[in-house]
Amino acid sequence: MIMKNQTIVSQFLLLGLPIPPEHQHLFYTLFLAFYLTTVLGNLIIILLILLDSHLHTPMYFFLSNLSFSDLCFSSVTVPKLLQNMQSQDPSIPYAGCLTQMYFLMVFANMENLLILIMAYDRYVAICFPLHYISIMSPKLCVSLVVLTWVFTVLYSLLHTLLMSRLSFCEDNVIPQFFCDISALLKLACSDTYVNELMIVIFGGLVIVIPFLLIVVSYVQIICSILKVSSARVIHKVFSTCGSHLSVVSLFYGTVIGLYLCPSANNSTVKETAMAMMYTVVTPMLNPFIYSLRNRDMKGALIRVLCKKKISL
Secondary structure: OOOOOOOOOOEEEEOOOOOOHHHHHHHHHHHHHHHHHHHHHHHHHHHHHHHOHHHOOHHHHHHHHHHHHHHHHHHHHHHHHHHHHHHOOOEEEHHHHHHHHHHHHHHHHHHHHHHHHHHHHHHHHHHOHHHHHHHOOHHHHHHHHHHHHHHHHHHHHHHHHHHHOOOOOOOOEEOOOOOOHHHHHHHOOOOOHHHHHHHHHHHHHHHHHHHHHHHHHHHHHHHHHHOOOOHHHHHHHHHHHHHHHHHHHHHHHHHHHHHHOOOOOOOHHHHHHHHHHHHHHHHHHHHHHHHHOOHHHHHHHHHHHHHHHHHO
């Protein structure tokens, strides 16, 4: 008889991506390029915000934290994917799988809440411009980020501890390229009621409520700017918020489609593609979205490069 808290499985097998063997090297090079672009792009944004005093504002303080979260988020999954593609060994130890799941949840939820904070920042800046400096004080900005880190660490730890009490018997194949919490629950051979209950309760708190608050904040922003008669002001506001809305669409579109609105006929290939979008592609695109559509970032890059040339 198997004990309730006994774990028989010592490792899991990550199916990875459905790539033909003859195309493995091509896709390995592609994903390696994606990852290096993600690391370089997010590091550039973080360094620009640190080095350029013009970017020492609440919006860019939150953006630097988002870039750090993107960098770590991608680093949780992509290196393991590249290792598995290179070695052709899809196995991951039990402890390693839970560790990957934990950090994946930390940085995914961190990004989720940072996007919400950035939406609130834009709401205050546009709807209450005269009170922006007093409302978005340095103390409040730091407090929001610290509270976000504390919440995501404790939230992810809760799910990881609940997962560690489950039994995994025979089936140890995960139809993904990373240790996804929903896939692990399907493999468990013990009662997962408590785990699923916590996902339902906190899932609404962490995903649905922030998404609704972001929608409400942008409805308020749109209503506010439509009252302005100046076309120049309207263009400036849409230009400022456009990059943030792009990030919101990329992140929430794939997460909601994958986790909150799953369909019975979703194939493994489709689910893998959607997971690839928010774990690999979105962290890579975010730096381009914020830099290419943001004059402040372009100006900061030029100033930093010019200072570098003068010093040389």
